[in-house]
Amino acid sequence: MESNRKTLITPLLLFAAASCLWGLYAGLYDPSFNNYLSQVHNIDEVARGALEFPRELPGFLCAFIFSLFMFLADTRIAALMSLLLALSLWGQGFLAPNMSMVVLWMLMWSTGAHVYMVVKSSIALRLADKGREGKLMGDLGALEALGLLLGMTLVYFGVSYANFSFPVIFGLAGTFTFIAALLLYGIKAERVSKAKPKLLLKRKYGLFYLINMIFGARKQVFLTFAPWVLIKIFHCGVESFALLGIIATLIGLVFRPLLGRAIDAWGERKVLSIDAILVTSLCILYAFAQDIFSDSIALIIIMSCFVADQVLFAITMARVTYLNRIVDSSADLAPSISMGITLDHGVSMTVPFLGGLLWAGLGYQAVFIAAGILGLLSLVVARFIPPSEPQEEQGKPDGRVSDIHS
Structure with missing residues (x-):
């Protein structure tokens, strides 16, 4: 009986369950965080913008932070993160009476999230059968998306009908990541050879770096201020963001495969x-919808823009496929991506x-007018990308990277 149980509980099953739990945590946390800052700590737009510095700092230092844990197996790093x-989410829910503590827990959260993103792909590739790596990563992505949908659904109904408080939401999110840590720790640690993370700066890849920097600016405008418009101007609650997140995730399930083909x-x-x-176009609508339309119509338009932008974030994969097409060798790919993420x-x-x-x-209109100018700049930069050549003319196999998350 015991041997049958061990056969069923494989490392891949444990990792798949952990991936779903990470989706559940994100489905709870992501729709709630901005409302938490607004409702509990009552911060203004300047403070909200300033908070992104400590929130993004671990991402900027990710290669260095990851190198500190390289003496551990990848599954142990994932469990630790x-x-x-979990500790940061519980702390934010129950031990954050002031903004100083919020920043402390945020730094812990961001460190865990960014380093986990580094190791999860390597774990998946190691656990996959040879020749089926892409299928496994797609399946794991689907499980994470399922968890995301379940988490957002739980938030929507919990806030709408059960009066979920922020401590309850963050407490549940922390519990899911704690269970994920136990599952990841249950995977037998295997020492794997790891090259030291590097950053590569080459003039040839300058356009890729510039695209990443413009994307980083555009990304933060929408991640920081798009929800802030809905919260501060249109008074949207957590349940609204959960519902918009559900819609965006469902659309994304269809959009991503079509995007890859495009x-x-x-x-x-x-x-x-x-x-x-x-x-x-989204920036123009964000900036002027309230001036042109009634508040009710403007709210629908801006909510639609919010969903559309969430879906369009998937186009980040085109940056990586462009780099994959121009690199001098496959050895340049990972350090160049790391440099792009650092600049982002x-x-x-x-x-x-x-x-x-x-x-x-x-x-707030001025913020999105400025973002619109960034959009036009990104259009100009995109026109400098050389047209794609047929695969057989490029003389190298398709080693395409499907997606990255920064």
């Missing part, structure tokens, strides 16, 4: 150009504070 996340068929130049045009987070740490000052001085 899950535990760190990149293959049209190339990164056209896909990133279309993305830039759409993002610029470097911009992400500063732009929100400037955006908060812009909002305080000129109104």
